[in-house]
Amino acid sequence: MSVATSYLQTLEKSLYDLISETSTNLPKDVRRAIKKAKEAENAGTRAAMSLSTITNNIVMAEDNVSPICQDTGLPTFKVKTPVGVNQLEIKAAIRNAIEKATEDAKLRPNAVDSLTGKNSGNNLGEGVPVIKFEQWENDYIEVKLILKGGGCENKNAQYSLPCELEGLGRAGRDLDGIRKCILHAVWKAQGQGCSAGFIGVGIGGDRSSSYDLAKEQLFRHLEDTNPIPELAKLEEYIVEKANTLGVGTMGFGGEATLLGCKIGVMHRIPASFFVSIAYNCWAFRRMAVDIDANTGEIKKWHYQDGEKITFRNEEEKAETKSESRVVELKAPITEEQIRELKVGDVVKISGRMYTGRDAIHHHLMTHDAPVDLNGQIIYHCGPVMAKDENGNWTVKAAGPTTSIREEPYQGDIMKKFGIRAVIGKGGMGAKTLKALQEHGGVYLNAIGGAAQYYADCIKSVDGVDFLEFGIPEAMWHLTVEDFTAVVTMDSHGNSLHADIEKSSLEKLAQFAERVF
């Protein structure tokens, strides 16, 4: 084998290892932040239950070497190369490694043609993966990777100062205005980006460079100190105050809303003043390696300092009385059973459920369903699937996706087909709430990102329809056991999401006075 071939093969293997590690094993600093949140939460609450599920999920993903969350995002690489290193070869190696990692179900096929809706099936497409190169003076290659899913990406926010903010009033072109924008973005995200989250903030630049700067902050070590004293102070302030808003894990209420805040600043032009916020969920998958520029081997993994929290054999806090009633559910479900459920109840589902997300909801508006959905449960989920040696489908990761995207369709679909329950994350809006009341339905919030935990609850894959929509969008027929979720919208007009949004807005308003 020639030296050049050996370098390319080793490089591709190193990049594959980076992708696999990023998708399946949370970095040490992120684990420590989650542990801190877990310790702060009161035993017996829905937030404590969610955090336990999250930490179990982290263990399962590491053990199974499977995706922590089924949404493995838009893979984004930042590469620094010494002068003279061939960047075209690195780009080709990244694309090969991505394709192989997708084939091995370390990544979900996530590249969709924006006009036709067709999934490429291998995570390659126009602009996918994102690869950004920079040259530097060092003699090795640095590759950073972030896998940031859609739920949290959709909660990014950009402010053009000055502006008026709900609950906080005027945000001017100064540090205090920046403070208000960041707090507002955290409040606005509620639980929809799978809180408790992390944020990167970019101040200055234009619309795109400001967002780039915000995302770059997500690569900072969580326990570093900002070299600019005013920003170091603001970072601390934001984490402290955000955690008094009461949004909590998954937006269920509680003590842990934000686990980290990193702020960067750049120059701007006089006419513009942008503050951009990149929101990342608890499944904060970013990693980096240093690669030998001659051999292609990994010389060093980043984020390796300090203690690794394994979350194994954890002593749960002394069981205090749970704040929730636990109800067993099995489809087909009657209207009477549904009307008995109240916001806050925990349900354990066994039996059949069907996945359905954007493409299927859109399709069902004007077509018949391929199966009888009367009394059934729809799960907003785009799983990672693989075929075993016998050609049977197996579930590799299967957490909930953000439900609000189905808001235009959900109520109509439930009524049209007699569906009694939908499961997702982040809650739905007024139109669905009204339909739940009229028709007799519930919305169940599963724990976002707990893809391994839910995959383990799925005991068999009994069929699939609409595979032509792509694996994430197909309708998978699943048999589950003890699939746990929380009733957050019931058939009596109650919505935990609306209540938490209202109460957290009142708390946000306490921070309207100038601080900096």
Ligand code: SF4
């Ligand atoms: S944890 Fe939630 S927000 Fe994050 S990638 Fe998974 S589903 Fe999306």
